[in-house]
Amino acid sequence: MKRIIYILFSFLLMSCHAQEKPNDMQLHDEIIAYTFETVADGIPIPWGMAFLPDGSLLVTEKSGKLYHIQNKIKTEVKNVPTVYLRGQGGLLDIALHPNYAQNGWIYITYASTEGEGTGGNTKLIRAKLENESLTQIESLYKCAPNTTKGQHFGSRIVFDNQGYLFFSVGERGEQFVNPQDISRDNGKIYRLHDDGRIPTDNPFVGQPNAKEAIFAYGARNPQGMAKHPTTGAIWEHEHGPKGGDEINIIKKGANYGWPVVTYGLNYDGTVITSVKEKEGIENPLYYWLPSIAPSGMAFVTSNRYPNWKGHLLVGSLKFQYLELVKLNGTSIVGRQKIATDIGRLRNVIEGPDGYIYMGVEGKGIIKIIPN
Template sequence: MILKNKVLLSFIFLTFLACAQDKNPVNTKHSHEVVVNNLDIPWGFVFLPDGALLINEKDGTIIHFKNGKRTKIQNAPEIYNRGQGGLLDIELHPNYKSNGWIYFTYASSEGSDKGGHTALIRAKLKNMSLVEKEVLYKATPNTTRGQHFGSRIAFDDSGYLYFSIGERGERDVNPQDITKDGGKIYRLNDDGSIPKDNPFVNEPNAKKAIYSYGHRNPQGMTIHPITREIWTHEHGPRGGDEINIIKAGKNYGWPVISYGVNYSGTKFTDLTEKEGMEQPLHYWVPSIAPSGMAFISSDIYGDWKGNLLVGSLKFQYLDLCYIKNGKVTKEERLLDGLGRVRSVEQGPDGYIYVGVENLGIVKLIRK
């Protein structure tokens, strides 16, 4: 009996290990070049019009990098550096050349409650210092939990600003409640005001900035180069990471529906679909722990053009997702084993640049 139990436990353990492995094949027809080295957690980065890079390190450092020279930007926002929280995404205003606005999301302790929550600010860069800082949104209430701050930023073609905030570990409280922050995609005008046609502006007690809800922890957001739709991805628990196309007022289901289970392997829901809740365009089982997201829209990469890139923190590669008729048809590993991929951007030169933890910013080169 003891022997049988040992065999059974061994089988369960081996099965768990097998299920935990990612089976996507490795694509070897590429290489990379390190552009910026010695970075810890490059959460987000952007290219300035003069070719310089602005890089957010999670610890709160903003780096200006140009021609091999790096400079620390002064007067950065004061961050709440706990768990997954810190200095997060960065994005330029679409008319940056004329107005100079730069947008940041970060974990902030501003407010009367202990802990922190995700905030959005804008500022301008002058003499290597941030000036004219304006807080556009601060989620409440603060909490000392260290997980699920989000956060990514994107602008659409109409100049609306979208940003994500995770549900802060409050699975059963925040994501399905539009009167609470967390587990949402938000939409603002570029000055932080609420668009008059936001889906919940007329709902009593609703957070008027909410654009969609029922999210867990979205750490990827980008605009499709042709359809101009907003694509996001978000972390599931054990399994159930998702890619979604975001639409006004829609409910994306977390935690009522999910393709994942608890980290312990137990279930928190028996439902993978429900009327009134959106299905993901794609989901991962096992979880790859996605972070960073960009479409390839340049001609540099040949037939990779039009496909999607997603960083994997868990398995340490860049996931090339082949898209056909709005579906992910196959996946391949790029930069396999290089490190935890945190951020992905297509540069103004058409090359893909990737932020890799404990390494830096690398340029993807196709052979």
């Protein structure tokens, strides 16, 4: 009888523990029902991808090159700004204005040496593409100060349904200085008008010394961001330290906790903080233990993948696969490996043709074709 009671108690304890720890969710392998097609090779670290209205593709390469891919022919775009190439810094994300067909604006983030201090920091520009060259380049935002550290530049760019531009920037390796301080750049999610103006309803407008472009703060290194196709909310994921990668839904003025709360450890295994939750700090929608090193993020809306539609795709740099994060509304209910052992998966997007495209380090751009 005592043994039965002990087993029942242990089962209940494990059940409660599993409910408290979303990372315990089992990762399943996908039954292979697709093939891969290389769209462009010879791109060592393909960072950002954006499809033009004619179906051609713009791809940023971290070392500072921008490629225009048409019918599998890769052309290098000229007049790309010089990047600060160090560690995780370089040429980063790229996105089109929602009304690109009318105004032609392209938005790019990259590590730049411009401004105060030695080294570099993340910068946002916009430009137009004419005759395979960037023209009319405008500077919209530059994080400061520069630093020679090579960590945590971010960065992704997303427009919401109201036409606001969101972009993410990591805390540049200054975890105890930048992310919790709204008077400092870095470790933040920013919101701007499409021309770089700061919206008057941003949460910290008018606060003394605040960086008024900040929309949310307390981020570590956000390298995935996407607009939910139904709700229009901006979803973000970010690298934790040793463990504790997170998925968050971005809210106005919200604090996402780094490094006050985290599910991760320092890389040497020492404790950063024992606090996992705290009043006034947003809990992650989901967190990974162990870390998968997430990069790139896309909601599947295409009918080409019936079993994936309505769910979320996230690339894993560490484990070199594409992960399908299964959703029920805003709840995460399952995980599945896609494209196992594909390589360090830097980005994933859904193209206008409904196909999924992956940016894989050392391989280039790969298209997933359902059988």
